[in-house]
Amino acid sequence: MINYPNMKTHQTKNNYSNKGMTLEHDIEKSNLFYLTEKIACIYKKPTPVQIVKVEFPARNKAKIVEAYYRSASTTDYNGVFQGHYIDFDAKEFSGATSFPLKNIEPHQIKHLNECSFHGGITFLIVAWKKYGEYYLIPWKVINEIILSQERQSLSYQLFKEKAYLIKEGFNPRLDYLKIVAEHLIEDK
């Protein structure tokens, strides 16, 4: 079998990786731009770690020698923009037709619902690596589908209709706050 579809996938992936960046790196870079340009103050939270044992080698800083990953209670990103609380997570994904809801962890669903309840602006940034496209999808669009229990995934078509394609550039790399300003604040 000549594996054309796979070849195509690899080619697309290479194009993507030629940009030399992961989604996390792109968002970090955008957040740094927002911070230095005084547009917003948004940070990635550190990975939660349970520290068990620390050593203090001579003339050296503290060295953690036993620790374990803890499960997170929140999403990865939050901060403040134009007086609004912003909360979101970022997902990279290789599929071509639909984004499986199982990619969103239960604690993330709970947390995004809680932040929405208290008046925060909540969303996911989803990288469709296959197409090299980045979408901001409002949390309420996803949550309606979760609540309906009708589907286990979000179709590419849904992203076309109800999510927002994020403009890519040099700086900010991913101008997701432009979408927040234009579409999510007024809709709050």
Added chain:
Amino acid sequence: MINYPNMKTHQTKNNYSNKGMTLEHDIEKSNLFYLTEKIACIYKKPTPVQIVKVEFPARNKAKIVEAYYRSASTTDYNGVFQGHYIDFDAKEFSGATSFPLKNIEPHQIKHLNECSFHGGITFLIVAWKKYGEYYLIPWKVINEIILSQERQSLSYQLFKEKAYLIKEGFNPRLDYLKIVAEHLIEDK
């Protein structure tokens, strides 16, 4: 010399520690109450750690065997309350007359100024252990003093005049959001 002052100090300290809690624990407990009672969604950020080496012992979860503390860029606490972005840090302190400004790290000053600029509600919670009192002091009160460069510390008198004594209870342990609601939101 009969060390009456020290005895008094020890007694006060014991009373404080009899409560069996540190400031961090008190705030965590209060935040959990706010979360479960649907009052607000506020979390402590994990300690930033640079992970260097991870091992995967058989039938065991990943074990971090080399890691180092990284310096933080932000404060410890943030979240959302009544649609407002909340950002603060917590300080425990044993003095009797004044709180030294050197207890506030440069990155915390920078971050609280940035959050204030973007419309966040910002403050410190300071535990005066000597008196068993907890104060919420608005960041702008502190920042004015920092900018004036006239003083290196915040007097107890200043706390009496310009900070807010936090009501202690069983649950929430420290009802600091009551002060935010009554004094800081309208003043924003």
